[in-house]
Amino acid sequence: MASTSTTALSSSRRAAELSSENRFDQQLARILEHATDVFCEKGYEGASMRDLSRASGMSLAGMYHYFRSKEELLFLIQKHTFGTIIEQLRHRLEKISDPEQRIRAFIFNHLEYFLANQSAMKVLSHEDEKLSNHYGAAVRSVKREYYAICVNLLEQYKRTEKLDFSTRTAVLSLFGMMNWIYTWYNPRQDGNARKLAQEMGDIFLRGIGSSRSSGKKNSRVQ
C-alpha cells in the first residue's frame, strides 16, 4: 500500500548534483510517503509518532529535524498532495478545449491520482479539519482553488450546452462520487482509472442533462 507519488518538494531541484538541500528534501519526501501510508491505515489521531518513525526507519527524535510537529507533517502531506494533483490537472487542461472533454479530463485526473495514491487521497479526504487555524487556512485555500477549477469547468459546460442545474449540488455530488471511492475500490471488480472515469463521467454528465453524452461510448481522455 505504499504511496508511489514522485515528489517535487523543492523547486531548486533542477540540477542533477546531490546538493545538501536535495538530500534533505529527498529524506523528507521519503518520510512523507511512509507517513501518508500510516495515516491512511490508522488515521491521523490513531497514528503515533512512534508508528511514523518506525515506518520510515528513522528515530523518533530524528523526525523532528524534518518538521516541527505531527500537525505540520500532516500539513506537508496535504499541501504536497494537493499541489501535485492541481499541477497535473492544469497540465492536462492546457491541451483540451472541448467543454465536455475538459470535465472528463478533470474526473480522470482525479481518479487516476486517487487510485495511484490511495493513501494520500484517503488522508486528504479523511483528515480534513484536523489542522489548526494556522495550517488549516493554507490547506483550505488550496482546496478552494481546486474546487473553483471544477466549478468553472461546469459553468462553461452549462453555457455551451444551455443546461439548467444547480452547479453547487452538481460539483459537490461529483466530488462525493469520486472521493467515496476509497471506501470500496477493488481493482479486480472496478477496473482502472480510465474505466471508472468513463463510467462516472457517463453517469454524471448525462445526469446533469447533456443529451449528447448519453451513449457516446468512445469518448476519450488524454
Add this chain to the structure above:
Amino acid sequence: MASTSTTALSSSRRAAELSSENRFDQQLARILEHATDVFCEKGYEGASMRDLSRASGMSLAGMYHYFRSKEELLFLIQKHTFGTIIEQLRHRLEKISDPEQRIRAFIFNHLEYFLANQSAMKVLSHEDEKLSNHYGAAVRSVKREYYAICVNLLEQYKRTEKLDFSTRTAVLSLFGMMNWIYTWYNPRQDGNARKLAQEMGDIFLRGIGSSRSSGKKNSRVQ
C-alpha cells in the same frame, strides 16, 4: 448540534411503568446521543472518555455501567443508527411499488436521516473500520444489508426500464454523492432534504439512463 434521534434500544419498552431496565435504556440512549456528537466533532480516536463523560454529565467511571469499552460505545452507536435508518426505510418502501419512486424514496430516506442526524451519520461514515473484528463483523453485516437493499432497487429499475449500466458503480456513486454531504452541507444554500433528494435523484436517475426522469420536476417522495 445535538442528535435528535428517538432511540428504540430495548424491545421491552412497551409498558409504561418505569422499570429499572427502562431507566437503564433511557440513560444509555442519552449517553449515546452525547457521545455521537463528540465523536462527530473530534473523531473516535480524538475523543477521550473524559470528553464523553463530560458531555453526558456522567462520571467517568459511571459510563462503564452502560458499555464495556470505548469501542463498544462506538459499536452501539453504529448499530443503533443503522438499525434506525433501515427500519425507517423498510417502513417507507412498504407503501411504494413504482421502481423509480422506490429509488427516490431510498435517496430521500437517506438524506433526511443524514441531515436530521448529521453527527450520527458523520460518525457512521468516518469511523468506518475502527471496530475490531468482533464488533466490526456485526456492523459490516448491517451495512451489507443496507447496501443490498439499494442494489435490489436498482436491479429492479434496470429490468423495468431495460437499462444498461454497472449496478455496482452506480450504487457506490450514489452512496458517494449522499455520504459526502457532511463535508459541505449548509442549510441556507442547500435547502432541506426534500430539495436535495430531488436534485440528487434527478442527477442520478438521469445519469443511469432513464429517459423519463429528465424534466420530471414534479415527482414526489412520500
Add this chain to the structure above:
Amino acid sequence: MASTSTTALSSSRRAAELSSENRFDQQLARILEHATDVFCEKGYEGASMRDLSRASGMSLAGMYHYFRSKEELLFLIQKHTFGTIIEQLRHRLEKISDPEQRIRAFIFNHLEYFLANQSAMKVLSHEDEKLSNHYGAAVRSVKREYYAICVNLLEQYKRTEKLDFSTRTAVLSLFGMMNWIYTWYNPRQDGNARKLAQEMGDIFLRGIGSSRSSGKKNSRVQ
C-alpha cells in the same frame, strides 16, 4: 530535610470527622510537602514529575488528580507557604505594640518559619518568577502584601524614633539578610531562630540608626 509545616489547606476542616474533602486535602498536603523537598533539592526545572511522584509514593498519573500541572503544584506550594507565614505573623503582631518589638517579631517570625521549613522557604526564594502570568499574579500579590507589612512596621518605627533612612533599601536589605540564610545556615554554628533573630535584629536595628537599640541585649520576642 522533610518539611514539617502543618497545613491548613481547607477552611472547612473544623469538624473532626474525616470527610472526603478532608481526605483529599490531607493527601494534597502530603504531596505538597514531599514536592517541596524535591523542589528544594533539585530546583523547579530540575525536578521531574517522576521525581515528585516517587517522593510522594503516588503514581505519576495519580498526581494529576490533585493539581492540573507541575506549575500549579509550585503555585500551591508558594501560596500555602506564604499564607501560613503571614497568618502566623498577624497572630503575633496582634499582641505587640512597641514599634521596635514589632520589627523584632517580624524578623523572628520569618527566621523561625524559615528554619523550621527550610525546603519551603528555599523554594519560595528561589523559584520566584517561574510562574506564568496566571499563577504568577496571585503569588506576587501575596508577596506584595507581606512586603507591605514590613514597610509599615519600618515606617512606624521611623516616625516614633524620628529616624532618617531609605525605607526601601532598608526593607530590601533586611529581606536579603534573612532570605540568604538557606545558603549557609548550619544549626551547630549558627544556633536557633531566636539567637539568629536577636543578632540580625541587632545589626539591622542599630544599622538603621536607633541609638537606643545598641547594647540592648535582653530584648525578647514573644
Add this chain to the structure above:
Amino acid sequence: MASTSTTALSSSRRAAELSSENRFDQQLARILEHATDVFCEKGYEGASMRDLSRASGMSLAGMYHYFRSKEELLFLIQKHTFGTIIEQLRHRLEKISDPEQRIRAFIFNHLEYFLANQSAMKVLSHEDEKLSNHYGAAVRSVKREYYAICVNLLEQYKRTEKLDFSTRTAVLSLFGMMNWIYTWYNPRQDGNARKLAQEMGDIFLRGIGSSRSSGKKNSRVQ
C-alpha cells in the same frame, strides 16, 4: 540585558597578533556572555543547549568545540566571573589601608560588579550547587577565598574598633543584603552602585557597632 564584562580568559592574550588561540578565546568569551544572559533568564536547567546556541549565533554542534558539556559551560562562567570580581577587588584594596574604607571598598566593588553584570551575578547566586563534585569543588574553593577576604576585613575592623559581634553572622548578613539585590534592583528607584554601597555600608557598619560611621555622609570609595 547583555553582560558587558570584558573577559580575560587566557593569559596569553598579551600580544596583539590574532593568534588562533586568541581567536578561540574571543569566541569562547562571546559564547560565555550570551550563555550568561540565557542562564540568567531561564535558569541553568531551564536553558537548553539550543537556547544557548541560538543566543550566541553558533550551531549547536559548534558549541562543543569550546566546552565539553553544558555543565562545564556553567563552570567556566562561574570561575571567570568570580575570578574577575576578586581580581578587581584585590586591585582596589591595594590602595586602601583604613579598615572601614576597606570594608566600604569591598561593598562597593561587589555592588558595582553586580549591577554592571547582573546576569552573571544572578547566575552566580542562583546556580549555586548545580555543579557536580568535580567542577563544584573548584568553584567552592574560589568562593571560600572570596568569603575569607571579607572575613579578614571584618576581623581587622573589629580589632581596630574594639567591637564585639559574631563575625560569621555579620559577613553572611552582608552577603545576603548584597546578593539579594537581583530580586529587586530598579535603577530608577535605587540609584547607582555608589549610592547603594553608601546606604548599605551605612546600615551594615553602624549595625555592627561602629559609632563613628553614623552620620558620616562624605565617606568615599575608590
Add this chain to the structure above:
DNA sequence: AATGAATGAGGGTTCATTCAT
C-alpha cells in the same frame, strides 16, 4: 573550526480502564 543529521533517554501530560466505597 564548524555544522547538519541523528539518537537514546527522558520531559510533562493524557489515555482507557479498574476498584473500593
Add this chain to the structure above:
DNA sequence: CATGAATGAACCCTCATTCAT
C-alpha cells in the same frame, strides 16, 4: 447505580550529546 481515586501504558515532544563530513 454511581463515583473519586488511582494506575500502567502511551502520548507528543525536547533534551544533551555525538559523529561524519
